[in-house]
Amino acid sequence: MEGNPAPLRPGLKVEAARLKEFKEFALKGNVVDMAVGIIIGAAFGTIVKSLVDDILMPPLGLLVGNVDFSNLFVVLREGKAAGPYVSVAAAKEAGAVTLNVGLFLNTVISFLIVAFSVFLVVKGMNCLKRQGPPPDSGTEECPFCISAIPLKAGRCPHCTSELPA
Numbered sequence: 287m288e289g290n291p292a293p294l295r296p297g298l299k300v301e302a303a304r305l306k307e308f309k310e311f312a313l314k315g316n317v318v319d320m321a322v323g324i325i326i327g328a329a330f331g332t333i334v335k336s337l338v339d340d341i342l343m344p345p346l347g348l349l350v351g352n353v354d355f356s357n358l359f360v361v362l363r364e365g366k367a368a369g370p371y372v373s374v375a376a377a378k379e380a381g382a383v384t385l386n387v388g389l390f391l392n393t394v395i396s397f398l399i400v401a402f403s404v405f406l407v408v409k410g411m412n413c414l415k416r417q418g419p420p421p422d423s424g425t426e427e428c429p430f431c432i433s434a435i436p437l438k439a440g441r442c443p444h445c446t447s448e449l450p451a
Contacts, residue, residue, distance in 0.1 A: 331400070338396045358388030 311317065343355045357373045365381030377384045425434040431445040441448055 330403070331396075334396050334399050334403070337399065338392055342395065343392060355388035355391050358386075358391070360385040360387060 339356065347354055359374050359377065361369055361371065361377060361382050361384055363383040365377065365379075365383075367380040369377070369380075369382065371377035371380060371382060371384075374384060374386055374389065424437055426437055427433070428435050428442040428445060428447065428449070430447040431442060433442060433444040435442050435444070435449070439449060
């Protein structure tokens with residue numbers, strides 16, 4: 287039996303089958319589509335954050351009286367160095383406990399923008415998926431009993447009414 291190769295370990299076949307199964311799963315279109323969606327979603331999140339922080343909040347702050355929303359906070363407990371603190375970072379550095387209202391407001395506005403954008407994308411995709419009327423099934427409704435009848439029928443097979451031509 288010198289010409290026969292050594293038999294494979296029983297576990298090796300199972301491992302090879304699992305590896306093949308994983309390869310099929312990982313290369314399915316849905317998994318790749320999901321990965322692309324996650325990557326684009328992360329990039330979209332940074333764009334939205336910049337839109338909120340750099341474009342929307344400065345004019346909104348001017349309208350409300352020159353308020354920088356990112357530094358709008360309430361001190362709950364003083365830190366090592368007594369306030370007033372110029373920014374959230376300064377309060378954190380001093381060890382103060384703060385309620386960061388402005389940062390929360392920025393996050394809520396970011397969420398609303400993302401949610402609205404997703405709504406618009408889904409709405410657009412639904413418009414693209416809509417098709418015309420369903421294909422003709424070869425039947426019509428009887429005007430008397432509202433049953434489905436063949437288009438070429440002269441009488442309704444359900445109520446036996448004579449159909450108009």
